[in-house]
Amino acid sequence: MSQVLIIGASRGIGLELARQCRAAGEQVVATARSDAGPAALEALGAKALRIDVADTASASGLAWQIDGYQFNAVWIVAGAYGPDHQGLQTPTEAEFDQVMHTNVLGPMRVLPQLLDALAPDARLALISSRMGAIGTRTHSYGWLYRASKAAANSVLKDASLQLQGRATCISFHPGWVRTDMGGPDADIDVQTSVAGMRGVLARATSADNGAFFDYLGQALAW
Numbered sequence: 001m002s003q004v005l006i007i008g009a010s011r012g013i014g015l016e017l018a019r020q021c022r023a024a025g026e027q028v029v030a031t032a033r034s035d036a037g038p039a040a041l042e043a044l045g046a047k048a049l050r051i052d053v054a055d056t057a058s059a060s061g062l063a064w065q066i067d068g069y070q071f072n073a074v075w076i077v078a079g080a081y082g083p084d085h086q087g088l089q090t091p092t093e094a095e096f097d098q099v100m101h102t103n104v105l106g107p108m109r110v111l112p113q114l115l116d117a118l119a120p121d122a123r124l125a126l127i128s129s130r131m132g133a134i135g136t137r138t139h140s141y142g143w144l145y146r147a148s149k150a151a152a153n154s155v156l157k158d159a160s161l162q163l164q165g166r167a168t169c170i171s172f173h174p175g176w177v178r179t180d181m182g183g184p185d186a187d188i189d190v191q192t193s194v195a196g197m198r199g200v201l202a203r204a205t206s207a208d209n210g211a212f213f214d215y216l217g218q219a220l221a222w
């Protein structure tokens, strides 16, 4: 049975990943930080862990909790949008820390703890965003979130180089998705986004290591 780890699965894309992976018969270990999160995951038949990627002590407890697993797929999903800046407003330190600690420091805390828990030829997905792309950018709203996802893409790229030959690492734009973050006017539902990304990750080969894809498998420019 395939073993899957999902970081940030209490709601939205992460919870739907847990649901679809369980429906496919996969063994799922998934993390939440809220009191309600573990119950929703356990109801799906997943093993729930409590991890706050923005909290040093909590995040550092991942490795021992996944000791003995050999994950075929890992999804790092946890993310925060932060302030809805339309212009060049300076974020407060608290806003900066919340977004950067969740979206950048979080993956940098999680990734090193995975090294002994990856099955041969594992797939590793980081849910980034097209908003992190710099070369094709035509809007500037949400500049703190954009900066965080550009940095997250850099983190994924470096992980792909370190894990070359051991895992296929992909940065994903999940689409504009109707979740708490995406809002009700977003383009696609969460089922479509997750089904698309699961298919892309399943079909990925070692030649895709270090790629930036959308949920349909279209390659995106950094």
Ligand SMILES: NC(=O)c1ccc[n+]([C@@H]2O[C@H](COP(=O)([O-])OP(=O)(O)OC[C@H]3O[C@@H](n4cnc5c(N)ncnc54)[C@H](OP(=O)(O)O)[C@@H]3O)[C@@H](O)[C@H]2O)c1
Residues within 6 Å of the ligand: 007, 008, 009, 010, 011, 012, 013, 014, 032, 033, 034, 037, 051, 052, 053, 054, 055, 077, 078, 079, 080, 081, 102, 127, 128, 129, 130, 173, 174, 175, 176, 177, 178, 179, 180, 181, 182, 183, 186
């Ligand atoms: N929705 C979109 O249109 C869209 C587009 C591009 C990229 N993305 C990315 O996709 C990912 C999932 O987004 P979503 O739409 O599912 O958002 P969401 O519905 O707001 O869910 C965010 C998830 O991240 C978790 N999380 C936030 N901070 C965390 C922390 N410090 N530690 C652990 N978990 C934490 C939340 O847990 P709690 O329930 O505990 O808060 C929740 O499970 C994010 O990385 C987001 O940036 C989304």
